[in-house]
Amino acid sequence: MTRQKDEIQFDHNHDGIDRRGFLKCMAWAGTGAFCVMQGGVLKSYSLSRIAELDPSKMKGELSFAQISDSNMGFNKPANPDVAGTLKAAVDKINALATPPEFLLHTGDISHLAKPEEFDNVEQILRSAAAKDVFYVPGEHDVVGDDGKEYLERHGKKSKGAGWYSFDKKGVHFVGLSNVMNLKAGGLGSLGAEQLEWLEDDVKPLSASTPIVLFAHIPLWSVYPQWGWGTEDSAQALGYLKKFGSVTVLNGHIHQTMQKVEGNVTFHTAASTAFPQPEPGKADSPGPMKVPAEQLRSLLGITDVNFVQGKEALAIVDSKLA
Amino acid sequence: MDRNKRYLAGAMLVVGMAGAFAGATSPPNGTPAQAAASDEVKIDNFTFAPGEITVAKGTTVKWVNRDDIPHTVVSDDKSTFKSKPLDTDDKFSYTFTKEGTYSYFCSIHPKMTAKVVVK
Numbered sequence: 001m002t003r004q005k006d007e008i009q010f011d012h013n014h015d016g017i018d019r020r021g022f023l024k025c026m027a028w029a030g031t032g033a034f035c036v037m038q039g040g041v042l043k044s045y046s047l048s049r050i051a052e053l054d055p056s057k058m059k060g061e062l063s064f065a066q067i068s069d070s071n072m073g074f075n076k077p078a079n080p081d082v083a084g085t086l087k088a089a090v091d092k093i094n095a096l097a098t099p100p101e102f103l104l105h106t107g108d109i110s111h112l113a114k115p116e117e118f119d120n121v122e123q124i125l126r127s128a129a130a131k132d133v134f135y136v137p138g139e140h141d142v143v144g145d146d147g148k149e150y151l152e153r154h155g156k157k158s159k160g161a162g163w164y165s166f167d168k169k170g171v172h173f174v175g176l177s178n179v180m181n182l183k184a185g186g187l188g189s190l191g192a193e194q195l196e197w198l199e200d201d202v203k204p205l206s207a208s209t210p211i212v213l214f215a216h217i218p219l220w221s222v223y224p225q226w227g228w229g230t231e232d233s234a235q236a237l238g239y240l241k242k243f244g245s246v247t248v249l250n251g252h253i254h255q256t257m258q259k260v261e262g263n264v265t266f267h268t269a270a271s272t273a274f275p276q277p278e279p280g281k282a283d284s285p286g287p288m289k290v291p292a293e294q295l296r297s298l299l300g301i302t303d304v305n306f307v308q309g310k311e312a313l314a315i316v317d318s319k320l321a
Numbered sequence: 322m323d324r325n326k327r328y329l330a331g332a333m334l335v336v337g338m339a340g341a342f343a344g345a346t347s348p349p350n351g352t353p354a355q356a357a358a359s360d361e362v363k364i365d366n367f368t369f370a371p372g373e374i375t376v377a378k379g380t381t382v383k384w385v386n387r388d389d390i391p392h393t394v395v396s397d398d399k400s401t402f403k404s405k406p407l408d409t410d411d412k413f414s415y416t417f418t419k420e421g422t423y424s425y426f427c428s429i430h431p432k433m434t435a436k437v438v439v440k
Contacts, residue, residue: 076409078389111391112406139429139430140391143391143393143406144406182431183397183431184397184425184426184431184434185426185432185434186431187431225432226432227431227432283367284366284367284368285367286388286390287389287390
């Protein structure tokens, strides 16, 4: 396969910790690019070339899919049928060559935290071949009731405002909640209690354990002017310095963006509901109204493969169209 | 989908009513003979407009969400006033009975901040 102009190849060096290299790969869903990290090498391809990819290269010992920002209940012109586009995302997940073992939903499940909105999403996700869904809350899921409805449904095994961790095939997953108790003028926030828990949670793990952090609001400063960042994320990432492979999966900004910094690879997933503008490219981060025939090309899912032994994740963002 | 839409319409109606009644819990302390002034703040494009208004004591300020995204109106202390989530065209009102500067924000999008000055 010949290298394209927008393809980025990145050598992870396998040292993991103090590498000074820096890669910033902004893969806008609208411009059609996605990144794959496999065996410590991150590659970025144009999304329009997804069909050319050899599915056997996407295989690992663990694979899962990420969906985000289904915003069930939204019904404005940007997308009057968010249930339909979520269903399309599930169909796409079910059609993947490597069936994902579980789903991650990185928040804004609902639009207004209403029981029927949560019900609707749960019902649609029941048609996914993967039965386990791991959620973290978005700010829309905790609005009006400080997260009561969300935590009753999805917080049974979590702590505090909805944080928890679990292990799958040697990978340590940490779901963080950074949408509660937001302060005027502020960004996403994890809070002291959650940070303390995170420090204790990862302390006993060996440095070779691959870590996947997932949370709704990006754990890196995408665009603080629009609130696209988390005020205390640096502290959280500070607890993960010893690990060779850390992957951060977020939603919230309704577009695909990727960045590698040190031992950490950051990804944001597209929304299954409606696209939002690139940072600073509009007066506000409101929904982008695009022609109906374009909409599905701006929505998506993220399929993640973990290759055991190589301590790296391969992430493929695909559009719904 | 039709059933979903009906669900949603019902849900939005409930929110709208809750928003409209919220202001009624804070009656003005001014003399009844004095007609309370009213000022409206529009929420649109992730902005409260005007971002700062000055009103007389006893004024009922009304907020209306003209954006296609839900917002809230919450005082910085999160207790003086706090609207329900306001979907498109939902309203909230609060009567300011004491002098002072009331900073508030949208708890969904905390970068949205504004203030009401009561004299």
